[in-house]
Amino acid sequence: MNLFEKHKETIETAIKALHERTFFAHYPEHPKAYAEDADTKGREAYVARLGKNFDLLLQSGETWLGDEESPYTQEALGIKYPASDEETLIAHAKKGADAWRKASPEVRVGILLESLDRFQSRFFENAYATMHTTGQGYMMAFQASGPHAADRALEALVAGYEELKRFPAEATWVKPMGKYEIKLKKSWRAVPKGIALIIGCSTFPTWNSLPGLYASLITGNPALVKPHPGAILPIALVVAEIQQVLQENGFDPHICQLAVDSYSSPNTKKLAEHRDVKIIDYTGNSAFGNYLETLHGKSVFTEKTGVNSILIDSTDDVDSMIQNISFSLLLYSGQMCTAPQNYYIPEGGIETKDGHISYGDLIAKLIEAINGLALNPKVGPFVLGAIQNLDTAKRLSDSAKLSGSRVLLESQAIENPMFKNARTATPLLLEVDATQHDLFSQELFGPIAFIIKVKDIHQGLAIATDLGKKYGAMSCGAYTTNQETKEKIMDEMALAGTPVSFNLAGGIYINQTASFSDFHGTGGNPSANASFTNPEYIVKRFTWVGFREPA
């Protein structure tokens, strides 16, 4: 059975899910769904790689590079990956390019889906690799970097497959001309744009990179995966699986290459500016993302920085709300592009089912909830994880001294029961006035939040949408029991290109977006010009070219 036949049902089900946008997940997200010894074996596999050359890739290199360091042990992983200069990588990518673009969508989708299934067998190894590069807690490292990333990849993959099949490969065109007719045989080819470059980030090495990688590959482009020097291993595991399946099926494994660099000798600009690189996927800071967007004649997909807001107007259940927004702030120490930063709270307090709650009481509840989670040794260490890098740690200590703001809650290190050297930090809570835009209009990546005292939610909404349009926003959480206010928020946030989660409570948070249902990013504000996975995310990676002749 060929790989397309093997995965046909999954492909069909996934395409259906793409259009229904109800719950769909192909890869089970809970560790308990896997074999009992999978965790142990995964950890062992991870440990066995430490201090060695990474030997799973079917590509060679002129040197071996690797700068990864665990935020939990603050020690180098010592893993080295094969590295080549940009001209060698490009030359190798071209070797297999013709065969790959000429392969049918069925062949490509079969191979790529097979690679995701193979990656599944490494979800536990990947969880440890992700923990010790990103600093994510174990559960997030398992879920976000494993099944959730694979499902987002699957989403992009089948969206690409669907788009390639959207128009017929050929058709007969008959134009009536009165007494005669003109009859043409026509055909169309989906032509890949060229070499794709996927530039990874240090916090979500697979989740943020797999959609672009699979979208470019399914549409026939060879791919260069340029991981962040601080988080290589997780995506190296995926690239290895792709290369393996490519080779088994008679394709050159260099169709998908790892393109590692180091902090001291970065290769990203050289690759991005190379004339043969036609597609770029990027997650990272806005300055570099904006530069990439100016590169002429390339399809550039960016996810940059933004300032996310929580808008509070009224609620039926104040404690659930407080619990929910506190957890959102804690999750992975705020090192998520969807984490809330700006909490707009009415100075006169809010109405709840149980009566009025003053501004002061709300703040007190919030601080109590944050402490209750962060300082609980059974919760804090696992939800906060560790701080990925020293820049974030420095940003946090600098922010505590931010002139003009008032510290409501200081950040502190907590003990991680498993890793005594873990770089940890509980959230810093700063209070500012609504007029102090300069303090809270930029993203302060990490566990830093502003309580912004506003007249009412309408003032908060006006500021938040203004900042979103100017500086970007990936998410918004809003609490209101008023239908009119809700509609106003939806309308104005829509114009700011910002998705809104209303009245979230319980085990669902604004930080999370679900594949096959939530678009991640909208492309409608400066935080991202791309969206996982809307049609634009696919169609800019290839062009339709037609041919015709008399039939």
Add this chain to the structure above:
Amino acid sequence: MNLFEKHKETIETAIKALHERTFFAHYPEHPKAYAEDADTKGREAYVARLGKNFDLLLQSGETWLGDEESPYTQEALGIKYPASDEETLIAHAKKGADAWRKASPEVRVGILLESLDRFQSRFFENAYATMHTTGQGYMMAFQASGPHAADRALEALVAGYEELKRFPAEATWVKPMGKYEIKLKKSWRAVPKGIALIIGCSTFPTWNSLPGLYASLITGNPALVKPHPGAILPIALVVAEIQQVLQENGFDPHICQLAVDSYSSPNTKKLAEHRDVKIIDYTGNSAFGNYLETLHGKSVFTEKTGVNSILIDSTDDVDSMIQNISFSLLLYSGQMCTAPQNYYIPEGGIETKDGHISYGDLIAKLIEAINGLALNPKVGPFVLGAIQNLDTAKRLSDSAKLSGSRVLLESQAIENPMFKNARTATPLLLEVDATQHDLFSQELFGPIAFIIKVKDIHQGLAIATDLGKKYGAMSCGAYTTNQETKEKIMDEMALAGTPVSFNLAGGIYINQTASFSDFHGTGGNPSANASFTNPEYIVKRFTWVGFREPA
């Protein structure tokens, strides 16, 4: 009956056609399909507008502008259009914008389809308006500017409608969590990007502008139509119909405004750079198109210049081939972005069903065919039409003296039986060697062609694809009876983003692309970053924004 119900069948049929890509035309293309007196009435309506203020628009202006001049009479039309500065136009566009974006796709598609049907009643008036602004011959002015343009608009319109309906407006998302479930109500909105600017050209004022206009309007954006100062009337007629239908249905007519300027005081850059203009459609020269493409944060769709080629290898019917490629060169005096310019002919001649034909004999046949058409008083004037502007006339006379080339056939003026002052020119044919890239690598817009002597078709193909990748190409015509050569041409032209017409004979020419079947432009080379109408042409005009809340 509302307008959606009225046009529902057309919408459904057209969407089906978009995916089948067999022949589909909604608007009859032949004048004889219309009422007997339609032509007379159309000409009278056109004549009645000369020397007057254009009074069909539902917008006012601070001044009246109009620089149009007929290439047939070389006299000013004297029609003036209401004009406003860019801030006034933008402010007016915003007035109706909220109502338009909040209208359902059904309401918008109904209104826009109705406007196209109303435009149909002006096809004859529009034919004369097009003749006397562009210089097109009557039949082309009727077809290309009327039914063909309306069908391309319909294509973009229903492609937009389909894309807006591609995802559900709402869905319930239920995630099983073992003993409980998380249930969210989700909804999505297609949010328009902002004000759209459509920048027209002087040769195809409706055909090249209507797709972008209708694509932007259906996706909820208000539109500013900036015609070329030399060709306003045809598209002013369309804008007038759109405004009328908008007003009849309770919308502000300023959702679609004419934004005229003059040669002495152009407004295009001011409009294009305006912060509220988020979408730009453009047809014209590459220098300005490339500048527009660099404007950050805007969706820019361009059709610029390119160099189209005819590749000759072998043929079953040499006379049909010669007749076909000669006609392609004559049609509207080569003033088409799809007109062939570079004819690659093997120095050793070619094989035909009737034996070998030498290079010299092929050239002789081509010259004979061109003269036979151009100098035939019953054919030449009507196929050639007139030269739109003095720049093209000057380019033609300059090219006759092009250093390094040899003149095979001189251009000459011919008499037009109806317009003694018509600015006419038969094709100029220049012979160059394959090495003289600098002579033929740029578009020389107008009736100018190069005969490029090549070793064989493979050398021609190599040069043509190289030039296509560097400078762009909108079309290619190839003649070969060899299957292997054909596949090679398809593959290499695909990589150069250039559609190929093989072995065309009879009444179909490489210059023509059919709506609902041929993509016009591919976006795959520098001649155009846009394609009528692939999905990319639609999806970059709006973003998907999602909302969710506990169900």
